[in-house]
Amino acid sequence: MWYLSTTIHSALDVARRDAATKVFFPCSTVRCAETAVFRTQLARDLGCLLDVDEEVAQWCCLPLALDVGGGVHVPDFVVDYHDGTRLLVDAAEKDGSSEIGEAAASEGIRHRFVLRSEMESGFRLQNAKDLLRYAGHRTPLNDRIRLLAALEEAGSLSIAETFNLFREVQPLTGISWMILHRFIQTNLDESLLGPETVIRRYQSRGLxxxxxxxxxxxxxxxxxxxxxxxxxxxxxxxxxxxxxxxxxxxxxxxxxxxxxxxxxxxxxxxxxxxxxxxxxxxxxxxxxxxxxxxxxxxxxxxxxxxxxxxxxxxxxxxxxxxxxxxxxxxxxxxxxxxxxxxxxxxxxxxxxxxxxxxxxxxxxxx
The missing domain is CATH 3.40.50 (Rossmann fold)
Known part of the structure; x- marks a missing residue:
């Protein structure tokens, strides 16, 4: 038992050290609660989708190691949702072994694989990457209040209609940061973000x-x-x-x-x-x-x-x-x-x- 515990912790350390040497773009994250490290570009893409998922409260990379049939598996993420659900998630090209799900269940947590085909369908992933390019910036208070006041008055505006509201930051930089931080919202699945994309104030989903x-x-x-x-x-x-x-x-x-x-x-x-x-x-x-x-x-x-x-x-x-x-x-x-x-x-x-x-x-x- 002592040997197994040591092996699991060693595998987790190795996975984290190896991931820390790799760089994938975009670099910035919004809801990653700890250091963001990724083993593959596919995992990084999944992290982008987690950052724009309104149901997600926070996520962490390489959270733990699971004992799987004598071997060790380190999931890509643990995700906490606003409804209280906690999930271990792996980005994958195809469905993996059911033993991983069983090992996660023994730890009292569910596990799922998210496939490349699921991530790359539609426009959401590309829109998420475009937004996260600006995650390292911040919309100044003056611009933020001007946009929120305009949306309060109009209900919704197209991105093109908001350009004259920004004085201290580039419009798309300001809009991207406010979408990522849930001041405003838009439909990321409908089409690629453009001048005609409609934005509105973010509506809370509850407690x-x-x-x-x-x-x-x-x-x-x-x-x-x-x-x-x-x-x-x-x-x-x-x-x-x-x-x-x-x-x-x-x-x-x-x-x-x-x-x-x-x-x-x-x-x-x-x-x-x-x-x-x-x-x-x-x-x-x-x-x-x-x-x-x-x-x-x-x-x-x-x-x-x-x-x-x-x-x-x-x-x-x-x-x-x-x-x-x-x-x-x-x-x-x-x-x-x-x-x-x-x-x-x-x-x-x-x-x-x-x-x-x-x-x-x-x-x-x-």
């Missing part, structure tokens, strides 16, 4: 726990994100929210909560949240049958860039509101200043309270 990787938006469900204040997941983890263009927070109040306190706290948010956002505090009109009229709510959604909806626990949230909401907060009784701080953090980039596993909303008690 994932950065410690326990517990997904906040289950991929198999269209249900909204549910966060429970005052509860903890097993790891006590915090989770990150990427800012989106339009934020709707639906605040579900327990019956024992003091509604006036929560209304007061929510009104305070108008002064707490960024001045650049129009923030509306909304409350549904409940009829005698215990059903909510949502026409006014949806109209307010369209008027405000951010909305907070106060919603009683014992009234079912209509599906149209559920689909419009970025977050549904199931709130336990808290002091108003705690609520202000919590919602402010949700609206921002870093959420400061602990998370608990997703659960469906409570049924209508009527």
């Amino acid at each position: 994932s726990c950065v410690l326990c990787q517990n997904p906040r938006w289950p991929p198999s469900s269209g249900s909204p994100t549910h966060l429970q204040l005052g509860r903890r997941c097993a790891s006590g983890a915090r989770f990150r929210v990427e800012p989106s263009r339009h934020v709707v927070l639906v605040l579900r109040l327990p019956q024992e909560a003091n509604l006036h306190e929560y209304e007061l706290a929510s009104l305070l948010l108008v002064g707490v949240l960024p001045k650049s956002r129009r923030f509306a505090v909304l409350k549904p009109n409940i009829d005698r049958r215990g059903q909510a009229s949502v026409d006014d709510i949806l109209e307010d959604f369209r008027q405000a860039r951010s909305s907070l909806v106060l919603w009683p626990f014992d009234v079912t949230i209509p599906e149209v509101v559920t689909l419009a909401a970025d977050h549904v907060l199931d709130v336990e009784p808290l002091r108003p200043h705690h609520l202000v701080a919590a919602i402010r953090r949700v609206h921002g980039e870093l959420v400061g309270f602990s998370c608990s596993p997703w659960r469906p909303p409570r049924e209508n008690r009527a």
Whole structure:
């Protein structure tokens, strides 16, 4: 056993040292969490695709060595996805041995081969390489804000229409960096990037726990994100929210909560949240049958860039509101200043309270 462990570690060291002597282009990476080293150009191409995959949180090169039938195999990458999936990946000309997948499974992780034919189909790989040429540059704040403000106003623009917005950096340098760092997005599969390529502001896909990787938006469900204040997941983890263009927070109040306190706290948010956002505090009109009229709510959604909806626990949230909401907060009784701080953090980039596993909303008690 000691000999096998030594052999595995030695093979991993040899693979890393050998890869470190090779240079493949493009040189820059965006989401590689450690030193980027590649054994082949094919592996480098796969790294390019990982950098422009919106589902990928981060990836590492040559992460570990697997004991495969008495031999040793070092996968090209380990990839962490936003939904909590972790995957060992190899770039290959053709499918490899199933023993590698079995060895990975024994380590508690899945493995797959990505074939050259899969990587080179369509326009994505070439577009990724073109973008990564500029990964070592940075779009200055002035140019960045000008472009984001223009997209906020217009919704989308062609690349050619943005050229006059850049004053401190070359337009394609600025656009490439902002695509790679998820300030803006475009369809990389449709065609090669050109003057007519349409760009728009990046839309967040939801939340994932950065410690326990517990997904906040289950991929198999269209249900909204549910966060429970005052509860903890097993790891006590915090989770990150990427800012989106339009934020709707639906605040579900327990019956024992003091509604006036929560209304007061929510009104305070108008002064707490960024001045650049129009923030509306909304409350549904409940009829005698215990059903909510949502026409006014949806109209307010369209008027405000951010909305907070106060919603009683014992009234079912209509599906149209559920689909419009970025977050549904199931709130336990808290002091108003705690609520202000919590919602402010949700609206921002870093959420400061602990998370608990997703659960469906409570049924209508009527």
